[in-house]
Amino acid sequence: MQVVVRGKNMEVTPALRDYAEKKVGKIERFFDLPLTAQVTMQVQRDRHIVEVQVPLNGMLLRGEEASGDMYSSVDLVIEKLEKQIGKFKTRLGRRLRQFEPAVGAVVGEDAGEGEYRVVKTKRFPVKPMDVDEAVLQMNLLGHDFFVFANSETERINVLYRRRDGNYGLIDPEF
Numbered sequence: 001m002q003v004v005v006r007g008k009n010m011e012v013t014p015a016l017r018d019y020a021e022k023k024v025g026k027i028e029r030f031f032d033l034p035l036t037a038q039v040t041m042q043v044q045r046d047r048h049i050v051e052v053q054v055p056l057n058g059m060l061l062r063g064e065e066a067s068g069d070m071y072s073s074v075d076l077v078i079e080k081l082e083k084q085i086g087k088f089k090t091r092l093g094r095r096l097r098q099f100e101p102a103v104g105a106v107v108g109e110d111a112g113e114g115e116y117r118v119v120k121t122k123r124f125p126v127k128p129m130d131v132d133e134a135v136l137q138m139n140l141l142g143h144d145f146f147v148f149a150n151s152e153t154e155r156i157n158v159l160y161r162r163r164d165g166n167y168g169l170i171d172p173e174f
Helices: 014-030 071-098 130-143
Strands: 002-008 036-042 047-056 059-067 145-148 156-161 167-170
Touching: 002 014, 014 036, 014 047, 014 059, 014 071, 047 071, 059 071, 059 130, 071 130, 130 145, 130 156
Parallel strands: 002 036
Antiparallel strands: 036 047, 047 059, 145 156, 156 167
């Protein structure tokens, strides 16, 4: 497993790098695929934050944890990712076998007009998927909404988590 460790506003020591690589490498045992993981470490006041992202054949496994110690944060994020993998293992395995790698399409935001400003633009690959896979991906990311290309309607849809715990789907008509 290839693990890229980088620090944001901090220098990553060799001991911390080795520890993160060893711990993140444990995720590989859940998959038969060669994986690449990106580990980002940062310190904000008294919080040591670790974010791990593992692209999985068009999907993204992501976890972020913070604690008072960087080593503890690494342990917590790996524990979180292992729970996510265990929870979604059967669905993940089925999806990974079913789909080919994503094509590099890009979705972004345009600059706002008037008094509104776009302060951040995210770009990500869009691959056709059904609503069930979009729910899975949204839960893996830990987000409340997810933009995806619906494989059934061939349109861009937005999936969101409702306050009652269910999901809503926005399917625009042109």
